[in-house]
Amino acid sequence: QKEVEQDPGPLSVPEGAIVSLNCTYSNSAFQYFMWYRQYSRKGPELLMYTYSSGNKEDGRFTAQVDKSSKYISLFIRDSQPSDSATYLCALNTNAGKSTFGDGTTLTVKP
Amino acid sequence: SAVISQKPSRDICQRGTSLTIQCQVDSQVTMMFWYRQQPGQSLTLIATANQGSEATYESGFVIDKFPISRPNLTFSTLTVSNMSPEDSSIYLCSVEEDGTYYGYTFGSGTRLTVV
Numbered sequence: 001q002k003e004v005e006q007d008p009g010p011l012s013v014p015e016g017a018i019v020s021l022n023c024t025y026s027n028s029a030f031q032y033f034m035w036y037r038q039y040s041r042k043g044p045e046l047l048m049y050t051y052s053s054g055n056k057e058d059g060r061f062t063a064q065v066d067k068s069s070k071y072i073s074l075f076i077r078d079s080q081p082s083d084s085a086t087y088l089c090a091l092n093t094n095a096g097k098s099t100f101g102d103g104t105t106l107t108v109k110p
Numbered sequence: 111s112a113v114i115s116q117k118p119s120r121d122i123c124q125r126g127t128s129l130t131i132q133c134q135v136d137s138q139v140t141m142m143f144w145y146r147q148q149p150g151q152s153l154t155l156i157a158t159a160n161q162g163s164e165a166t167y168e169s170g171f172v173i174d175k176f177p178i179s180r181p182n183l184t185f186s187t188l189t190v191s192n193m194s195p196e197d198s199s200i201y202l203c204s205v206e207e208d209g210t211y212y213g214y215t216f217g218s219g220t221r222l223t224v225v
Contacts, residue, residue, distance in 0.1 A: 042218055043219050049213050097143075
């Protein structure tokens with residue numbers, strides 16, 4: 001069983017839709033929770049990070065962590081075609097190494 | 111955040127040869143990481159490279175196959191040795207911004223095809 005499981009997708013939504021991207025994990029040692037966005041032929045780009053349960057908002061993006069359920073989510077409001085990319089969750093322990101989900105490819109159609 | 115320049119961006123290589131990938135950072139960083147991303151899959155950590163010490167390799171990766179150099183705080187190389195088609199992948203370097211345990215910055219990657 002993988003330490004991090006990410007909803008596989010792909011996901012296709014119309015412009016303006018609310019998108020929900022999700023990961024579950026099994027290792028209680030994970031303390032830091034990140035979301036990366038990766039455009040085609042580019043390296044991953046850090047989108048958001050958090051280290052506590054609850055919600056963190058940044059513009060149209062909201063990261064949600066539920067440590068008791070070992071479940072993290074990324075919500076995108078008012079999705080735009082420019083949001084079309086692969087989204088990766090990543091989790092770190094205090095040792096600093098990241099464990100990545102397999103990614104969800106999102107397409108936002110105009 | 112740090113800016114990473116990774117070279118080459120892509121290459122097609124013959125099996126049995128070696129390729130060295132360079133990663134240059136515009137600021138001094140303590141920890142640098144090398145990842146592999148196979149088509150349609152997530153990132154797998156190959157090794158962690160700290161300046162002045164031997165790289166630490168993850169399970170399944172060995173120094174003879176993936177030798178790493180880290181001569182200073184802004185530069186590292188990864189060599190893929192004695193390549194086979196199974197080594198075809200995207201190789202990415204990343205850095206940890208000092209003092210954080212999260213939020214790594216990545217280079218654009220090297221897309222390697224072995225024929």
